[in-house]
Amino acid sequence: MSKRLPSHLRKIGHVFVDESMQDSPMARRVRDKLAGTDRAxxxxxxVPPEQDRIEFVRGExxxxxxxxxxxxFLRFCPGTRAYHCCGYRIIHIGExxxxxxxYxxxxxxxxxxxxxxxxxxxxLFTELGNAFGADRNTRYRVGTGEFTDSLALEHLTGYSANLIHFLEDYDNVVLELKSKVVDLTWMDAxxxxxxxxxxxxxxxxxINEHEEFDVSxxxxxxxxxxxxxxxxxxVCLHFDPIIHYPGWEEGYAETIDMIFDYVKPEQIAYMSLGSFRCMPQLTPIIENNFPDTTYIYNEFVPxxxxxxxxxxxxxxAQFKFMVDRLRKHGMDKQLYFCMExxxxxxxxxxxxxxxFGGLGNRLMAQAFGEE
Ligand code: SF4
Structure with missing residues (x-):
């Protein structure tokens, strides 16, 4: 019997493939995976070689x-000099x-x-091998969740599993997989x-119920x-974006308390706290895409x-409230701010x-299990 595609992938209604990639292992895998589902x-x-982009407009x-x-494929995170940036490197696997x-x-x-x-x-693997293999004493903290969710398409692509398997040879690299879905198939790799x-x-x-859709x-x-x-x-856990809404104290307190029903502080490598930030051009897009959203009308400054x-x-006030509660649960040095x-x-x-010698250095040490 064919399997049902996970709910977050059920809007996919068409696949395009570059002519040069038709016979790639990735294309074969996606084809085989879809063939075994109810969306075969x-x-x-x-897509012919001379065509650089595709147009696709078909409702939802x-x-x-x-x-x-x-x-x-390997990039720097687009941080800002004015704030303390965590020095993370991005492996660009898709968009x-x-x-x-x-948000x-x-x-x-x-x-x-x-x-x-x-x-x-x-x-991708050639570029990463050249970068990570050039000097095995240079350490890297890398992630794939900057222009996409690290695991959103994993069910079809197995991309993270491939990447993890490849990185087994590089003791100087720690990979963070950041997601809002649950797909643990990569663990075997x-x-x-x-x-x-x-x-x-x-x-x-x-916020999870009213502002995040098709997620776990x-x-x-x-x-x-x-x-x-x-x-x-x-594991790493991230509170980002923290949103100011009526009842935020109870809401964030509930989630913070919930965390420690599942994991112990020593099982958490680090945890970021980031307040909602918004490029000027994003506000009208949010208004248009999510007309019920109200937090965008809060008091903001550039x-x-x-x-x-x-x-x-x-x-x-929000940070103090959350840090205080997290400290009561035994969290301390693992906490950091994103862009403050x-x-x-x-x-x-x-x-x-x-x-303490800079945020990037501390997170590097924590990623490698030294602090
Ligand atoms: S899970 Fe939500 S915040 Fe993360 S990339 Fe997808 S839409 Fe954006």
């Missing part, structure tokens, strides 16, 4: 595009996401319904539980985190990176990254 009849279209239906990517979160920045980057997967994995950090974003239950529940994410922790992995951010006293100033660090934590 999804049409495929081959999404397209999957298996593309030959010609750019750089766009099948799920829908009202998602990807809506401003990709305004179509095309989920792109870079199918030329040989080129590695013996290095110390070099893979499964990560889930968390939020208040109200908080309890499903935490159950998955517990499964990984029991298998020997350390930050040094040009993004709107909640007024500092409101941000700091020295002043905010000092006000909330009582210290700033320069006091």
């Amino acid at each position: 009849d999804i049409p495929w279209t081959v 239906t999404q397209a999957l595009y298996l593309k030959e990517y010609k750019g750089k 766009n996401c099948p799920m829908a979160c009202s 998602c920045i990807l809506q401003a980057y990709f305004q179509d319904r095309v989920l792109k997967i870079w199918a030329n994995q040989d080129d 590695t013996t290095r539980t110390d070099r893979v950090l499964p990560a889930w974003s968390l939020n208040a239950p109200f 529940t908080l309890r499903e994410r935490l159950t998955a985190a517990r499964t990984c922790a029991e298998a020997g992995f350390r 930050g040094l990176d040009g993004k709107a951010r909640l007024l500092r006293p409101l941000r700091v 100033s020295t002043e905010v660090w000092n006000e909330v934590f009582g210290y700033a990254p320069k006091d």
Whole structure:
């Protein structure tokens, strides 16, 4: 009997593949996977070499595009000098996401319904091998969840499993897999539980229910985190974006308390806290795509990176509340801010990254299990 595609992939209604990628292992895998499901009849279209992009507009239906990517796969995270950046490197495996979160920045980057997967994995592995193998004493903390969700398409592509398997040879690399769905099929691809950090974003239950669509529940994410922790992995959890809404204290307190029903503080490699930030062009997109969303009308000021951010006293109040509660559960040094100033660090934590040698250095050490 054919299997049902997971709910977050059920909007996919068409597959495009670059002519040069038709016979790639990735294309074969996606074809085989779909053939074994109730969506085996999804049409495929081959994209000729001279065509650089595809147009796809068909209501809510999404397209999957298996593309030959010609750019750089290993990149720096686009942080800002004005704030403390975590120094993370991105492995670019594709673009766009099948799920829908009202606050998602990807809506401003990709305004179509095309989920792109870079199918030329040989080129990716060649570039990564050259970079990571050049000096085995240089350490890397890398992740794939910057322009897509790390595991959203894993069911069809097996991309993370391939990547993890490839990275087994590189003791100097730790990979973080950041997601809002539960897919643990990649776990079988590695013996290095110390070099893979499964990560889930968390939020208040109200935000999960009203602002995140086609994603897993908080309890499903935490159950998955517990499964990984029991298998020997350390996990990462991220509160980003923290949203100011009526009842936020109860909401974030509930999620924080819930975490420790599933995992112990020592099983968490690190946890980020990031307040909702918004590029000016994102606000009208959110208004249009999610007309019931109200948090975008909060009191915002332009930050040094040009993004709107909640007024500092409101941000700091939320951070203090959450950090205080997390500390009561035994979390401390694993906590960090995503893109905040020295002043905010000092006000909330009582210290700033320069006091411990920089945020990037600390997270690198924690990723490698040294702190
Ligand atoms: S799961 Fe992540 S990448 Fe996908 S829509 Fe939500 S915020 Fe964006």
